[in-house]
Amino acid sequence: MTGRILAGLALAASIAFVARRARSLTNSGAIAATCVGTIAIAAGWSWGALLVVYFAISTALSHAGKGAKERRVASILAKGGARDATQVFANGGMFAAAALAAVIHPDIRWISVGAGSLAASAADTWATEIGTLYGGEPRSILSWRPVPTGTSGGVSAIGTLAAVAGAVFVALVVAALGWTSSVARNVMIGGLAGALVDSLLGATVQSRRWCDVCERETERAVHDCGTSTRHRRGFVWLDNDLVNFLSNAAGGLIAVILTR
Numbered sequence: 001m002t003g004r005i006l007a008g009l010a011l012a013a014s015i016a017f018v019a020r021r022a023r024s025l026t027n028s029g030a031i032a033a034t035c036v037g038t039i040a041i042a043a044g045w046s047w048g049a050l051l052v053v054y055f056a057i058s059t060a061l062s063h064a065g066k067g068a069k070e071r072r073v074a075s076i077l078a079k080g081g082a083r084d085a086t087q088v089f090a091n092g093g094m095f096a097a098a099a100l101a102a103v104i105h106p107d108i109r110w111i112s113v114g115a116g117s118l119a120a121s122a123a124d125t126w127a128t129e130i131g132t133l134y135g136g137e138p139r140s141i142l143s144w145r146p147v148p149t150g151t152s153g154g155v156s157a158i159g160t161l162a163a164v165a166g167a168v169f170v171a172l173v174v175a176a177l178g179w180t181s182s183v184a185r186n187v188m189i190g191g192l193a194g195a196l197v198d199s200l201l202g203a204t205v206q207s208r209r210w211c212d213v214c215e216r217e218t219e220r221a222v223h224d225c226g227t228s229t230r231h232r233r234g235f236v237w238l239d240n241d242l243v244n245f246l247s248n249a250a251g252g253l254i255a256v257i258l259t260r
Contacts, residue, residue, distance in 0.1 A: 004041060004042060004045075005038065005041070005042045007041065008037065008038045008039075008040070008041025008042055008048060009034070009038045011037065011041065011048070012033065012034045012035075012036075012037025012038045012040075012041065012048075013034045013037075015033070015037065015052065015055070016029075016030040016031070016033040016034045016037065017030065019033065019055075019059065020082075022059075022063075023081065023082050024059045024062065024063070024082055024083065025082050025083055025084075025088070026082045026083065026084045026085075028084050028085035029082060029083045029084045029085050029087065029088050031085065032084075032085035032088035032089055032092075033055075033088050033092075035096070036051070036088065036089075036092040036093075036095065036096045037051060037052075039096045039099045039100050039103075040095070040096065040099045042099065042100075042103050043099035043100070043102040043103050043110075044102070046177040046178060046179075047099050047102070047111070047114070049173075049177055050114075050115060050118065050170075050173055050174065050177060051092070051095065051118070053173050054118050054121075054122060054170060054173075057122070057169070058121075058122065058125045061125060061126060061129040061130065062125075062129055064129065064133070065133045068133065069129070069132045069133060072132055072149045072150060073132060073149055073150030074224050075148075075150075075214070075216065075218060075220075075223065075224045075225075076148060076149075076150040076151060076217070076218050076219060076220070077150050077219055077220070077240070078218075078219040078220045078221070078239065078240065086241050087241055087244075089245070090241040090242070090244040090245040090248070091121045091125075091244055091245075091248060092118075092121075093245060093248075094113065094114070094117035094245070094248050094249045094252050095114040095115075095117050095118050095248075095252075097113075097114075098110045098111070098113040098114030098117070098252065099114055101113075102114075108179070108180075108183065108259070109256050109259050111174070111179055111183060112183055112186055112187060112190070112252070112255040112256040112258075112259040113252040113253070113255065113256045114252065115170060115171075115174050115179075115183070115187040115252075115255065116186065116187050116190030116191060116194070116251045116252040116253070116254060116255025116256065117190075117194070117248040117249060117251050117252035118170050118191075118248075119166070119167045119170040119171060119187050119188060119190055119191025119192075119194070119251055119255070120167070120190065120191045120192075120193070120194025120195055120197075120198070120247055120248045120250065120251025120252070121194075121244070121248050121251075122166035122167060122169060122170045122191065123163040123164070123166040123167040123191045123192060123194065123195035123251075124163065124166075124194070124195050124198050124244065124247065124248075125166060126162040126163060126165055126166030126169075127155075127159040127160065127162045127163035127166065127195060128159070129162075130158060130159060130162035131155075131156050131158055131159025131160075131162055132149055132150065132159075134158045135149075135156030135157070135158035135159045136156060136158070137149065137156075138151065138154030138155055138156045138159065139154065139155060139156070140153055140154060140155075140203055141153050141154070141155050141199045141200065141203050142200075142203045142204070148216075151202075151217070152199075152202025152203065152206050152219070152240060152243070153199050153200070153201075153202035153203025153204070153206075154199075154203075155199060163192065163195045164192065166191070166195075167187075167188050167191030167192045167195065168188055170187060170188070170191060171184040171185065171187045171188035171191070172184070174187050182259070182260075183255075183259060185258075186254075186255045186256075186258040186259050187255050189254065189255065189258060190250075190251040190252060190253075190254040190255030190256075190258070191251050191255075193250060193251060193254045194247045194248055194249075194250045194251025194252075194254070195247065195251070197246070197247040197250040197251075198243060198244065198247035201238075201243045201246060201247060202240070202243055204234070205234050205235050205238055206219075206234050206235075206238050206239070206240065206243050207219070207231065207233075207234040207235055207236050207237070207238050207239055208231075208232050208233045208234050209221065209229035209230060209231055209232055210229055210230055210231075210232040211223040211225065211227050211229050212227065212229075212230070213225055213227040214227070217232065219239070219240060
């Protein structure tokens with residue numbers, strides 16, 4: 001176990017270093033990713049492999065058409081570019097907690113929790129990255145009215161198909177790494193359910209701010225025009241990172257509920 005933990009630390013730190021050099025992670029994000037990766041490998045090499053594949057694909061999608069995506073969502077999203085520690089734990093914290101639990105008390109249900117949360121994160125990431133580039137004008141999941149690209153709770157046909165593909169992809173990796181087909185199926189269902197929770201929370205209770213100069217909703221404390229924004233609706237403490245964590249947790253919990 002000790003040898004695997006040390007090997008996991010070295011591998012996770014190396015991957016995080018490369019990601020930091022590629023500007024996919026900030027300094028704090030690299031440290032957080034190293035912690036998550038080490039815990040994953042401590043749970044088993046299959047856990048580590050699942051995390052590496054998820055991270056590699058998510059990073060590649062984030063870099064694809066990066067400039068065009070940033071121009072489309074810069075006025076709305078509070079964060080962009082390299083992921084910090086908060087974003088890393090929002091997307092990988094539930095997985096890390098499940099991996100740690102698996103180290104302490106091995107049980108197949110822990111992989112359902114961890115992989116289900118990653119499937120939800122992958123579904124959301126694929127939907128966001130692909131939908132922003134190719135999905136056209138999204139619509140509110142509640143009212144079905146058109147909303148600006150990047151708006152939380154906005155969906156499109158292309159983005160929805162991408163979400164399904166992301167959840168299915170993680171489930172296929174789970175099956176390829178040796179876990180049962182029933183676990184993989186439950187991971188896929190949990191991932192899709194988690195992505196739905198993300199959209200619903202984003203459209204209803206996530207914090208939204210308002211720029212009085214541009215007369216536009218945003219998630220930014222300071223709009224891209226340079227004006228300080230004010231809280232308009234939703235819970236002021238419920239930002240996009242917390243919504244991501246809750247939706248990923250929902251994906252993991254639904255997957256484990258389905259697992260016998």
